[in-house]
Amino acid sequence: MTPPPSLYRRSSIIEYLSNLPIRPRLPSIRSRTSRKSTASSLNSFAAAFLAANEQSMLPAILRNADVTNKLLEYIVDSPNGRRSLARLARTCKAFKEPALNVLWRELDSFVPLLALFPNALMKRSRRPGLGLSKTPEPADWERLLAYADRVRSITYNEAYNNVAPTIFAVIEELRPKQFILPKLTALTWKAETAAGLERSRLFLNPGLQSLTIEMGNKYTKMGDFLNYIMEKTALTT
Known part of the structure; x- marks a missing residue:
């Protein structure tokens, strides 16, 4: 039996919640408005869950500054590494400061x-x-x-x-x-x-x-x- 997606990854949570089985729609009691309401409630629940558990879901690597720096140094030394690290700093709030430190450390x-x-x-x-x-x-x-x-x-x-x-x-x-x-x-x-x-x-x-x-x-x-x-x-x- 395939285990359900992990709840410890942000992307997996939304995917998991979105794929939860829903009982067959009954035409007599389900309307388009109610379906939208269900989707909206599901998204609200996912957002609230993520906000409440944001700290616990941070990758373990971010809790160790030395390990984080080694990872970022590996990225910056790879082909097109500076571009990749700059993109990471722009798109991931958790990595922004350590990534900028590595990018600007040596000019x-x-x-x-x-x-x-x-x-x-x-x-x-x-x-x-x-x-x-x-x-x-x-x-x-x-x-x-x-x-x-x-x-x-x-x-x-x-x-x-x-x-x-x-x-x-x-x-x-x-x-x-x-x-x-x-x-x-x-x-x-x-x-x-x-x-x-x-x-x-x-x-x-x-x-x-x-x-x-x-x-x-x-x-x-x-x-x-x-x-x-x-x-x-x-x-x-």
Whole structure:
């Protein structure tokens, strides 16, 4: 005998309730209105049941943060993994926060982060890259800072010309707090000019543990720059 669908899965509950056998309709006492009423009552019962048991029906994996992260890391490392994880974050409330943490933990460019400024402020061009057409107000930083708090590793490559240099001047002058990437632990900075290297100072927070610098041209003040790094960070590599 085939067992009934499990009541511990949300999708199965509605399916199970919908497939419950109904006594044959008697034309003399059943009407179209009554059938609609029955279906409506059934849906209401299912919704009430799900609401009352939502916590108990959460997958066990969500109750263990380490296991959840391992699953999400496996997804993001698979083919088209970032797209799949982004879809999961949009469609499943239970997975939203841990999925976003994994998606934003490691960035290979500043573009996704800076694109979180309101569209009305953005200026997009192939060269010199993503920039700002207006000065951001305090409220304009809120979304960027919320996601920046998830970033643990980021890479900047000046040669890509995908970010306008002027945007770093805006960050330096108007940022609401000293470090917009407060939990950054790894920074890779590839500069072609002395000015490009100097921009990295904005992201040398005290918690930084790993710093990789690639310099396209000779930088005469490299000694002073390295001393600054040692004073401001807790580098281990």
